[in-house]
Amino acid sequence: MATEVATKAAGATDSRQRFIDVAIRLFTQHSFAGTSLQMIADELGVTKAAVYHHFRTREELLNAVVRPVLEELRAIVDAAETQRTAHGRAEHMLTGYAGLAVRNRALISVLAADRGVIEILRAQRDLGALINRQVKLLADVDPGPAGLVKAAMVFAGIAGAVGPALVDLDDEALNQHLTEAGRRTLGLRTPRRSGPDVPPQQATVRGPHS
């Protein structure tokens, strides 16, 4: 009996996850506004009622889609804010965001670029505050408008560069190139590669032509 319940619960989780995976793909292709629950049902060969069983509105589905990534983003922002220096905070935010973006290529390009998605997410006050903290972590390396523009360019640039156009790089290579480009934009030092435990303050200075 208990096993049956557990199996049923796992089955429900699986089908929920399948809806989420298909939703991300369709959002990427047709934008959030261009994707209906009916299209998701058609894509999976199920009835619209089966989709409604998990998500009553498109907004509910969107929230289920973005929640894991937003929780991960929140953890990165929290950890970055504990770093001692502005450069350390920016380095943590940059590497965290690049890793997150590379692991969630399709979703990040939707999240960062889709007006319909942004409109709905911005209305959630909590998320607006998170995005402001995220921007501040990069912008504070160079306080003022120049720093804000660089921060906006790095976030939008990473989100755009992980999109469909550049799929021929594996995660590790893409992550490395994004992080290095972000450091150049922001004027951050590249940490030494001698070991994973070298703290950022022992990093070497790297010029734009080295």
Add this chain to the structure above:
Amino acid sequence: MATEVATKAAGATDSRQRFIDVAIRLFTQHSFAGTSLQMIADELGVTKAAVYHHFRTREELLNAVVRPVLEELRAIVDAAETQRTAHGRAEHMLTGYAGLAVRNRALISVLAADRGVIEILRAQRDLGALINRQVKLLADVDPGPAGLVKAAMVFAGIAGAVGPALVDLDDEALNQHLTEAGRRTLGLRTPRRSGPDVPPQQATVRGPHS
């Protein structure tokens, strides 16, 4: 009679332009897929038939919206390709794109980010070729995957940074910050400010911390 015809033609051009302006605003707010010809008619307080008089489909309206910017982009790419060095070509492409983006903030953020728009524009073979040339002009400064990632980051970064989040900078300041950030990302020298006729090869080297 001739005056009457000319006035009528000017009136038609005006109303056509009004449709285009409203379309850009609605695409920005609701994405291309989320904007119907009916919404454009409602916004202008005209009938749907009045919209149909100028544009029979949403795709036709989209093409009218993007054509002037794409023609300007083509002129920038053409001129950039005539520059003698890879750095000169990238500098021309970068400053041209930043200027274009700043002058067309709302439209560029739609063009570069809206999946529905990208899907339709990519299907136009001519445009795909233009985008490839545009990317190559920046990427060739550092041939290989790193250069491609930097080029993608700069284009996506500029398009994202001119979006609604950063509206509090005037065109000149935003243009300058975008161009300087793009140069840092790509490793380009900042040209001297002594005069507009100084060729790029006489530019000074500027490190990331200067």
